[in-house]
Amino acid sequence: xxxxxxxxxxxxxxxxxxxxxxxxxxxxVNNLQWFHQNxxxxxxxxxxxxxxxxxxxxxxxxxxxxxxxxxxxISSSQTTxxxxxxxxxxxxxxxxxxxxxxxxxxxxx
Amino acid sequence: xxxxxxxxxxLIKTRGQQATLRCSPISxxxxxxxxxxxxxxxxxxxxxxxxxxxxxxGNFPPRFSGRQFPNYSSxxxxxxxxxxxxxxxxxxxxxxxxTDSNQPQHxxxxxxxxxx
Numbered sequence: 409x410x411x412x413x414x415x416x417x418x419x420x421x422x423x424x425x426x427x428x429x430x431x432x433x434x435x436x437v438n439n440l441q442w443f444h445q446n447x448x449x450x451x452x453x454x455x456x457x458x459x460x461x462x463x464x465x466x467x468x469x470x471x472x473x474x475x476x477x478x479x480x481x482i483s484s485s486q487t488t489x490x491x492x493x494x495x496x497x498x499x500x501x502x503x504x505x506x507x508x509x510x511x512x513x514x515x516x517x
Numbered sequence: 518x519x520x521x522x523x524x525x526x527x528l529i530k531t532r533g534q535q536a537t538l539r540c541s542p543i544s545x546x547x548x549x550x551x552x553x554x555x556x557x558x559x560x561x562x563x564x565x566x567x568x569x570x571x572x573x574x575g576n577f578p579p580r581f582s583g584r585q586f587p588n589y590s591s592x593x594x595x596x597x598x599x600x601x602x603x604x605x606x607x608x609x610x611x612x613x614x615x616t617d618s619n620q621p622q623h624x625x626x627x628x629x630x631x632x633x
Contacts, residue, residue, distance in 0.1 A: 439619035449605050449627050456621035502573050503611060503619040507560040
């Protein structure tokens with residue numbers, strides 16, 4: 409099956425700083441999603457981005473499918489951005505998502 | 518538009534018992550997926566149902582089973598509960614138009630299952 413690796417595993421930022429989270433995957437994908445898991449366990453959809461670039465407020469994402477990676481950019485971070493960010497992908501075998509190990513982000517005031 | 522709803526929010530069972538978790542998809546979605554998030558093991562795919570049929574299952578023993586009803590809601594059943602089944606169980610739904618056009622999944626808030 410598809411392997412998904414995320415980096416860095418942990419990230420500590422000061423409020424207002426910018427950051428880039430990376431997701432590498434081992435095979436071609438038809439679905440790539442970024443999620444934010446809050447401290448209560450809720451998985452919040454950030455982006456559906458199997459290819460290309462999208463922006464939503466302070467967040468943006470880029471997927472370069474031919475090179476098998478995706479990047480999530482967080483600008484002007486806020487304490488409410490803290491939590492775990494997951495990248496998840498699905499390929500030709502069907503829409504079952506394979507998740508990366510996540511990046512745990514802590515934003516300090 | 519209502520999102521994916523799961524019940525119960527929390528469930529406490531003892532070893533050997535059976536647990537039933539429920540999920541209602543977003544209106545218009547025909548696919549329902551179940552995932553397990555156990556401490557230290559990350560998020561793992563469990564089961565996928567579409568149009569009432571099991572389409573795929575992850576690497577879990579047969580005591581994990583489920584079904585999808587005509588209204589597209591779904592149940593996850595876990596028999597002979599073991600301590601390591603303690604986890605957050607997340608349900609997701611999507612529309613599905615075939616393997617060459619996978620659709621985004623939307624997740625519920627989960628059921629936290631604790632085995633004593």
